[in-house]
Amino acid sequence: MWPILSEADNFLIPLGYLCLAAALRESMPDVEIKLIDCPVQKMGWGSLEALMREWQPDMVCAGDEAIYVHESAKLFRTAKRANPECITVGGGFTLPHVPEWSLGPGGCDYLVFGEGEITFTELVTTLRYGGDLSTVAGLRYLDKDGSVLDTGFRPLIKNLDDLPLPAYDLMPRISHRKGASLFQNSFNIEKGRGCIDTCSFCAIWTQMGAWKNGKPRPRYRVKSPERVVREMEILHRQYGYDNFMFVDGTFNIDPVWNNEWADQVISKKWKDIAWYGFFRADSYEREHKMGVFKKLVQTGLHWYLIGVERETAEDYAFLSKHNYDTNSMHAMFESLRVDYPQVVRHATFIIGLPDDTREKLDRLFDYAVSLRPDFIAFQTISPEPGTPLWNQAIAEGWLEDKGMDELKEFYWWQPVMKTNHLSMQEMLEVANTMNRNVFSAYVRWDTVRSLVSRSRARRGYYQFMVAVGAKTMAQHMYDSMRGKTSFSHLNVIKDMVKPHWYDL
Numbered sequence: 001m002w003p004i005l006s007e008a009d010n011f012l013i014p015l016g017y018l019c020l021a022a023a024l025r026e027s028m029p030d031v032e033i034k035l036i037d038c039p040v041q042k043m044g045w046g047s048l049e050a051l052m053r054e055w056q057p058d059m060v061c062a063g064d065e066a067i068y069v070h071e072s073a074k075l076f077r078t079a080k081r082a083n084p085e086c087i088t089v090g091g092g093f094t095l096p097h098v099p100e101w102s103l104g105p106g107g108c109d110y111l112v113f114g115e116g117e118i119t120f121t122e123l124v125t126t127l128r129y130g131g132d133l134s135t136v137a138g139l140r141y142l143d144k145d146g147s148v149l150d151t152g153f154r155p156l157i158k159n160l161d162d163l164p165l166p167a168y169d170l171m172p173r174i175s176h177r178k179g180a181s182l183f184q185n186s187f188n189i190e191k192g193r194g195c196i197d198t199c200s201f202c203a204i205w206t207q208m209g210a211w212k213n214g215k216p217r218p219r220y221r222v223k224s225p226e227r228v229v230r231e232m233e234i235l236h237r238q239y240g241y242d243n244f245m246f247v248d249g250t251f252n253i254d255p256v257w258n259n260e261w262a263d264q265v266i267s268k269k270w271k272d273i274a275w276y277g278f279f280r281a282d283s284y285e286r287e288h289k290m291g292v293f294k295k296l297v298q299t300g301l302h303w304y305l306i307g308v309e310r311e312t313a314e315d316y317a318f319l320s321k322h323n324y325d326t327n328s329m330h331a332m333f334e335s336l337r338v339d340y341p342q343v344v345r346h347a348t349f350i351i352g353l354p355d356d357t358r359e360k361l362d363r364l365f366d367y368a369v370s371l372r373p374d375f376i377a378f379q380t381i382s383p384e385p386g387t388p389l390w391n392q393a394i395a396e397g398w399l400e401d402k403g404m405d406e407l408k409e410f411y412w413w414q415p416v417m418k419t420n421h422l423s424m425q426e427m428l429e430v431a432n433t434m435n436r437n438v439f440s441a442y443v444r445w446d447t448v449r450s451l452v453s454r455s456r457a458r459r460g461y462y463q464f465m466v467a468v469g470a471k472t473m474a475q476h477m478y479d480s481m482r483g484k485t486s487f488s489h490l491n492v493i494k495d496m497v498k499p500h501w502y503d504l
């Protein structure tokens, strides 16, 4: 189940659900599992409820990302309306970290904390065949007296190759997602889980970390190169996908793994395979010098996303992001630009830190442009439940007592956290201005060259950006002619509209 707010937003498949379904199917093949991908099936709340009434599921499950937490509550209410006996299970990045809310107004009967496959399967087995739920590690649920019962942390799966292949067959084909103009015909894939760093705002290392005494520790695990190539082969040959999005928080942690994997992919001689990944700056140089990065590009790497976040050492310290500095950042971007011009360089920055001022953010803007990425995004910091930043923000009162019901605002484009020098409204204006001004930074020769680049990704991306820029400018001019001076059209998510089928 995956109700959404906007058709254009959710253009990738929820891989976690395919992994959970595969694990459950492996241990209980007779359980009937349905994955409903509302955006793809254009299924609104009305038809979803009708389906549930007809189908009478025994269990309805949903994960979440903060922005859609309120949607998961609505889903669980709908499920209970359709079948009062239905058991609701929540998992993923947010719900298990706010158990009082999730097991109360959030409408969950059970929460699966962290990595889900084994805990979820054991939960279903125990509910089905009987047994003591308090011995199933990784669960949170309400005890008889109404208090939250936490069954403790489930150790992480040691060997990710032991996982069954994601249940690809349960997913409807998604290539027709129009909003995915940049990522047509793509499918998510993971090489591993977790990360080596501990960035305070990031839920990737906490979700797949090892928890002890209520605190996460970073853990990084990978599948074997053979296993990942096998997944790609099935998706490519059997399902016809040629574009992969590696969901790993950091693709370039281990050059030896990457080298071996690249050799295997190259030996397959697949035509027109492309992939997108998230990278770190500090390990770039090593891979580049070893010749591994060149091989990654040969395998079809066409989009390099890096969270630069900030410029100064103090800001990196605040975010708990380690081993980043301006020299290596400049060197990496310059090498990418010169040595791998076919790869689109996408840089994201975090704004809205407690000490941010307009001047500080102006400097950050100039720094971002000086790195010459192809794509710059300034995102306002959003503390996510379960991350160290969330605890810090609550302790410091930075969230102004925002409760879970306000979590729908936590989508990284709108400020939710107080700063010492800028009001929320001022921060919103600064964020909009910074994202808008990015367009003027692209009035340069490189852009013209990129529009006719031989690289499909580069050409496609620049054509897309020029079209967005033109549309934005036209809107701006139209607004100015009508005497409207404030400009908010780059507040991307806010501008998204609910699809017409949303309530149907």
Ligand code: B12
Binding pocket: 004, 009, 010, 011, 012, 013, 014, 015, 016, 017, 019, 020, 061, 062, 063, 064, 065, 066, 067, 068, 089, 090, 091, 092, 093, 094, 112, 114, 115, 116, 117, 120, 188, 190, 201, 202, 203, 204, 207, 247, 248, 249, 384, 385, 410, 411, 412, 413
């Ligand atoms: C692909 C992706 C997207 C895609 C698709 C989302 C999807 N549903 O798959 C798109 C591009 C749409 C997207 C958008 C956003 N995303 Co996103 N996204 C990811 C990404 C890169 C991969 C997710 C994935 O497939 N992981 C691999 C699978 C196998 O693992 P998994 O999802 O964690 O699932 C496992 C467990 O978590 C658990 N589990 C998960 N769900 C459930 C449900 C149940 C019932 C159970 C029992 C267990 C369970 O079991 C699974 C198997 O072990 C993650 C980062 C990451 N590497 O995980 C960020 C991430 C999930 N996104 C994040 C954010 C912030 C967003 C946005 C808000 C960003 C924005 N400004 O728009 C939006 C929100 C949109 C939305 N729909 O909610 C944050 C979430 C933080 C948080 N606490 O909520 C993450 C963690 C990135 C980060 N650095 O912090 N995202």
Ligand code: SF4
Binding pocket: 195, 196, 197, 198, 199, 202, 203, 204, 205, 248, 249, 250, 280, 307, 321
């Ligand atoms: S390096 Fe990236 S994936 Fe790793 S903890 Fe930091 S933000 Fe998360």
